[in-house]
Every structure is written in C-alpha cells, then in structure tokens.
Amino acid sequence: MTGLPFDVNNIFSVSTGQFEATCMSVFRYQYQFNPIYRKWCDMMGSTPVTVQTPTQILPLPVSFFKQETIITGANATHYFESSGTTQTQNSRHWVRDLDIYRQSFNKAFELFYGPVTDWCILALLPAYLERRHSSLVMMADELIRDSAHPQSGFYLYDHERLNDTLHLLEKSGQKTLLLGVTFALLDFAENFPQQLKHTIVMETGGMKGRRKEITRAEVHAILTSKLGVPTVHSEYGMTELLSQAYSKGEGVFECPPWMKVMVRDEEDPLGMSTTGRGVIQVIDLANLYSCSFIATEDLGQVYSDGSFEVWGRLDNSDIRGCSLMVV
Secondary structure, X not given: OXXXXXXXXXXXXXXXXXXXXXXXXXHHHHHHHOHHHHHHHHHHOOOOOOOOOHHHOOOEEOOHHHHOOOOOOOOOOEEEEOOOOOOOOOOEEEEOOHHHHHHHHHHHHHHHHOOHHHOEEEEEOHHHHOOOOOHHHHHHHHHHHHHOOOOOEEOOOOHHHHHHHHHHHHHHOOXXXXXXXXXXXXXXXXXXXXXXXXXXXXXXXXXXXXXXXXXXXXHHHHHHHHHOOOOOEEEEOOXXXXXXXXEOOOOEEEOOOOEEEEEEOOOOOOOEEOOEEEEEEEEEHHHOOOOOEEEEEEEEEEOOOOOEEEEEEOOOOOOOOOOOOOO
C-alpha cells in the first residue's frame, strides 16, 4: 500500500535497536492514513512535526474502538469484538489482514513456550466459544489445530471429559497447556481437584458475572492448591490488540519484541514514561492497519526490563467481559 514504511513481515523480526525507529515510521504512516487517529493527534497537538521519540507518541484511547471504525489505509473485511456486558458497548477491532494476527500469536507462543507441536492444548473457554468474533477463540482454535495432538480441543462445559483427558495426558507425561477463562478454571478445579505435573494452567482473566469477583492472587491461590501446579500462567491481551504478553507466574508479564508497554500519569494523558506506576499504554506493531498506540484503562507498573504488572482498572472505565481482576 502507498505509504507503508516497511515490509509487514519485518514487524516480527524487529530488534531492540530497531524498535524505536520502527515505532516512528508506523506513527507517521498511521497519522497519514488513519483519519480518526490523525484527528485525535491534531486535537492534542501531537503530530510528526512535534513527536521525536516513542514516548511522545500520543496513544489512542481504547474507548475509541467502541465508537469509531479504526482503520489505517484500505477498508478491512474482518473484525474482532469484545464480549462486554449487557450494560456496555462492545469494541470492534477491524482487521485488514488476519495473517498478521496469526503470525503474532504463533510467533509469541513459540517465543515463550517453544514449538506448538510439542504441546497438547486444552481450551476451557465456554463463554467465549459462543461468540463468533472472539480473537481469543481464533487463537486457541488455530493453536489447537497446529499442535496436531489428538486430544487437543475445546472442552466447553464438559469437565468430566476434560478430567479424563488430563489423567491420560499426565500418565503419558505429555506437555499440556490448559488454557481457560477464569470462572471456568475455578469451576473445574473445585469439582476435579488433582495434582498436575506435566500441565501448565493459563488463565485469560474474566469472571463475566458468573462468580463473585476476587483478586488475581486469590484466583491463583485456589488454582495452585486445587490443581497442584507451582504457579499459574496468564495471558494479557484484548480485542483492540493483535499481540499478547505472557506471565509465567506472579502476575508479571513479558512482551514479545514487537510489543512494548509504557505508563502515563493518571491525571496527564501526555505524561508518558517507560517505567513506573500509572495507566498502561501499549505499543503493538502488529496493529499496523488499525492503531499501534493504545491507551488502555488498566492500572499497573512497568519495570526497567520491560516487564509489567496489572493491578486493576480505572474507576470510570467500563467493565470488560475479559477484564483482568484487581489485586
């Protein structure tokens, strides 16, 4: 496309040293070809003339995805939609090229967990599987398929079958990932307590009104106790992002190389920093054809090595169906 600053495939091979220059190229590209983002930047006085570093790039509030069609360049034909609740308006993330999303989750999974073919993937995502436009379901579905393991699959509400499958996999020593929405994992753990030795349990957040909201630490304490795992892994993602960060325990997340998290002061939308406490801002280069610079509604802390924690949500933000729980 006219104005595209580099080969799309280069997003996923960007080095630490190239990240800043790539960010600036993407910012200039999206400012030029994304009318909603350009209007927002102009209103806030953040333009390619005034912006010199990634910390000066103005992020787009995530709430814009509920009210506007956020597209850079040509029209998109696919969209992902947030789950939301009956009281909130859902976000729509229009996606021009689904292959970019595929590359993002496949490369990130391999980066953190190795080849997907080494794994049996069991997905416990009942509420999400009922939705046609869930990015989480697409990711799980394709990882399940790519794993090529006969027991990989979605288990919906069939906890007995899931329990039987886990026993077989544990007996054979098969590396297994149990990926689940929080309320479903808690239900399963309480009804089928066991000691898992070859299985990683990963929660994606989300109580969806199914259970009383409890802290992430409380959720992880229940799951480690009931399922016998030393720690609970987590995924940080949202409808408005095409990339995910992963935590291998203690709620500390790490990003793939094409994704970076910063923070801003809660009272100052322009007060961006690469470390510290505040409102989480995400740079996701995979969002090339929507907007790569997103101001979330999550509060947390970013550390000097780029890892981060999420503590909760801003008081005035909508409750998402897949929101992370407060600590």
